[in-house]
Each structure stands twice: as structure tokens, then as C-alpha cells.
Amino acid sequence: MFSDRSELQQVDFHTLHIYVWESAEEDIEFSTKSESYTYQGHILNMFSAIDLSCNQLTGIIPPGLGNLSEVRALNLSHNNLTGPIPSTFSQLKQVESLDLSYNNLNGRIPSQLTELNTLEAFSVAHNNLSGPLPDRKAQFGTFEENSYEGNPLLCGPPLKNSCSEGDSPETPSASSSGEEDGFIDMGVFYISFAVSYGILFLGTVIVLYINPYWRRVWFYFIEECSTTCYFFIVDSLRRLPCFRRNI
Numbered sequence: 001m002f003s004d005r006s007e008l009q010q011v012d013f014h015t016l017h018i019y020v021w022e023s024a025e026e027d028i029e030f031s032t033k034s035e036s037y038t039y040q041g042h043i044l045n046m047f048s049a050i051d052l053s054c055n056q057l058t059g060i061i062p063p064g065l066g067n068l069s070e071v072r073a074l075n076l077s078h079n080n081l082t083g084p085i086p087s088t089f090s091q092l093k094q095v096e097s098l099d100l101s102y103n104n105l106n107g108r109i110p111s112q113l114t115e116l117n118t119l120e121a122f123s124v125a126h127n128n129l130s131g132p133l134p135d136r137k138a139q140f141g142t143f144e145e146n147s148y149e150g151n152p153l154l155c156g157p158p159l160k161n162s163c164s165e166g167d168s169p170e171t172p173s174a175s176s177s178g179e180e181d182g183f184i185d186m187g188v189f190y191i192s193f194a195v196s197y198g199i200l201f202l203g204t205v206i207v208l209y210i211n212p213y214w215r216r217v218w219f220y221f222i223e224e225c226s227t228t229c230y231f232f233i234v235d236s237l238r239r240l241p242c243f244r245r246n247i
Contacts, residue, residue: 049073053099057081061105066091073097077123080104085124090115097121101150104128109154114140126150132163 048070057079065074066088074092077099084107085100092098095116101123108131109124119139125146130153134140145158155163208215 048094049075051075052079054078059083061086061100063088065089069093071095075099076103078102082106084108085110085113085129087112089113092116094118099123100127101125102127106130108132109134111135114138123147124151129154132156133159 049072050065050068051073053075054077057076059081060083061076061081063086066086068074069091071092072094074095075097078101081100081103083105085105087110089095089098090110090112093116096118098116098119099121102125105124105127106129109129111134113119113122114134114137117138120142122139122143123146125148127150129148129151133148133154133156136157143158145160148154148159152161155161208218
């Protein structure tokens with residue numbers, strides 16, 4: 001199957017096996033960025049890419065694919081892949097083309113993918129993705145509607161579907177960030193309140209102990225409050241019919 005001059009190397013990502021040939025000069029045709037290109041020579045010295053399209057692959061996409069930081073193109077289109085798009089794809093810092101179209105992927109498009117500054121071609125068309133699209137910044141500001149078509153539950157620009165109030169983007173808005181900044185940690189609040197109350201109580205005790213005048217005023221105030229409360233309670237009870245009958 002392989003010539004004597006070819007050396008086979010195998011990389012195992014769970015159930016996914018990728019085979020790479022280091023061989024002499026050959027002509028290889030590779031499809032990326034919606035175009036077909038022909039490469040001639042020592043291919044691995046020129047270009048690193050993975051094309052697993054049209055292979056009837058099933059299951060989820062292995063998150064370990066995100067560790068292939070030198071890959072320039074990744075094509076997993078036209079398979080039966082399920083599950084979410086791995087957020088580890090944000091580690092593909094050299095990727096220029098990412099094609100995940102024509103699968104059964106679901107969930108949201110990870111907002112971390114906006115960190116791929118070298119990405120020129122991106123497609124998740126014809127899946128079961130849902131939720132708001134990533135912010136239109138960096139390279140994602142260049143992708144048009146055809147990159148997302150066939151996903152009726154996706155919303156946000158450049159699509160015509162607008163997101164409802166219940167669909168909150170993965171990146172917090174200005175109002176939500178303001179609410180987070182104004183959020184009070186209740187544990188810290190209770191501790192600070194107890195410490196403040198203890199300091200106030202201790203300060204009051206020290207002042208009453210040192211100053212006889214304020215001590216007399218304080219006890220007089222307590223006596224007045226006690227007397228007032230006593231007579232108020234007694235007067236209120238006398239107004240009750242059952243208390244009158246007992247008298």
C-alpha cells in the first residue's frame with residue numbers, strides 16, 4: 001500500500017487516527033478555503049493540514065484536535081459528527097481554514113474562536129447549532145451569512161434572525177458587567193457588619209467607663225426607655241376586653 005520510500009507515522013486521538021507520510025516529491029491535491037490546490041515537493045515542509053471530509057465519521061469531535069497548533073487547515077465537513085464544537089479549537093493559532101459544515105453539531109459556537117486571528121475561511125453551515133453568534137470582531141467580522149446557513153436556531157448578525165431577550169451572548173454586555181461590578185459578596189458584608197458593630201459596642205463601653213457624666217446620662221436614658229415601654233404595654237393591655245374582664 002505504501003512505497004518503500006514512505007515512512008508512516010500515526011497520531012492517536014481516542015478513536016481518531018491521522019496518518020502522515022513523509023515522502024519524496026509528490027503531487028498532492030488538497031481542498032481548503034473552498035478551493036482546490038495542488039502541492040508538489042516535500043509537502044510537510046510546505047503545508048500542514050488535515051482533511052477528513054466525506055468519511056462518514058460519527059461521534060463527537062475529540063477536544064485533542066485543539067492541540068494541533070501548527071495545522072493550517074482543518075476540514076471535517078460532510079460527516080455525521082455530533083455534539084458541541086470544542087472550545088479547544090481556539091488553540092489552533094495557525095489555522096487559516098476551518099470547515100465543520102454538513103454535520104450534526106449542536107450547541108453554541110464558542111466565543112473563544114474569535115481569538116483565531118489567522119482564520120480566513122470558516123464554515124459551520126448545515127448543522128444543528130443554536131444561540132447567538134460570536135461577536136463580529138477580528139476575523140469573525142469578515143464572515144458572512146453563508147458561513148452559518150442551514151442553522152435555523154442561530155441568531156445575530158450577519159444573519160437575519162435577531163436574538164430575543166432570552167438569548168444572552170456569551171460575552172457579557174455593558175449592563176451585565178455593571179451589575180457584576182455592583183454585586184456584593186454577602187459573606188464579606190456580614191463579616192464587615194459584625195466587625196463594625198463590635199467596634200461601636202466596644203467604643204461605647206470604653207466611653208461610659210471613662211466618663212462618669214455620660215455613664216449617668218446613659219443609665220438615665222435606659223431607665224426612661226424602660227419606664228416608657230412598661231407603661232405603654234400596661235396601657236395597651238388594659239384596652240383589651242379580655243384583660244378588663246380579668247380585672
